[in-house]
Amino acid sequence: MTITGVIDTGSGVGNHPSVWVDRCVLQGISNAYGNAVISQAFYASYITDSSVYDNASGAQNYNLVRNVNCDRIGGDAFTMSLAVINSSVSGLGQQPDSPPDFPDFHTDVWQFNGVANNIILYGITATERIGLTQAFQFDYVQSDVAIVDVLIAPWQNWALSHTYTNIYVKDSTINVLLDDTNSADQAWSPVGLHATDIFFDNVTFTTTPSAHSGVTYR
Numbered sequence: 261m262t263i264t265g266v267i268d269t270g271s272g273v274g275n276h277p278s279v280w281v282d283r284c285v286l287q288g289i290s291n292a293y294g295n296a297v298i299s300q301a302f303y304a305s306y307i308t309d310s311s312v313y314d315n316a317s318g319a320q321n322y323n324l325v326r327n328v329n330c331d332r333i334g335g336d337a338f339t340m341s342l343a344v345i346n347s348s349v350s351g352l353g354q355q356p357d358s359p360p361d362f363p364d365f366h367t368d369v370w371q372f373n374g375v376a377n378n379i380i381l382y383g384i385t386a387t388e389r390i391g392l393t394q395a396f397q398f399d400y401v402q403s404d405v406a407i408v409d410v411l412i413a414p415w416q417n418w419a420l421s422h423t424y425t426n427i428y429v430k431d432s433t434i435n436v437l438l439d440d441t442n443s444a445d446q447a448w449s450p451v452g453l454h455a456t457d458i459f460f461d462n463v464t465f466t467t468t469p470s471a472h473s474g475v476t477y478r
Contacts, residue, residue: 288315291334353391
């Protein structure tokens with residue numbers, strides 16, 4: 261099945277049955293304006309064994325993303341999804357063939373706005389035609405996050421700031437920035453990093469990150 265528009269149930273958020281998208285193609289018109297998406301009006305949403313192409317957004321706002329390939333995505337790939345497993349993104353952000361009036365997207369491989377616990381990011385690959393963006397971005401307070409077997413393009417950073425507890429990263433390749441400053445001049449991290457039980461286990465870094473209280477490398 262190919263989905264070219266918005267699948268919706270009506271008004272309201274979280275007041276409707278769940279939806280499971282399986283073995284489908286979400287096909288937009290371009291990475292600037294494509295809008296083949298699943299509405300947030302569903303109580304829960306899942307996408308498996310599917311593809312998202314030529315879209316302004318990737319597989320966003322799902323409870324589960326598994327075996328999903330995203331290509332030619334203008335904005336974030338997997339943002340606001342709670343579990344992303346064995347999935348990939350390529351052609352992320354502005355590309356040479358993007359429209360000349362390409363919007364000023366804030367593009368991340370994965371981001372969560374607000375507070376979320378029990379996040380699983382497993383087997384994510386983002387290495388081909390990845391624009392200037394962040395690998396991951398957590399906002400404010402996050403805890404209980406597992407990141408395993410992730411391969412991110414070496415020029416993408418994961419800026420760790422704010423307050424994080426119980427973050428486990430294993431068998432991955434990713435560049436990490438640890439923020440020690442409390443200066444408001446740091447636009448991406450005005451409060452600094454407050455870390456408790458953050459572990460990097462067998463992780464390859466492009467640049468060796470600095471030592472920080474609450475962060476362990478092994």
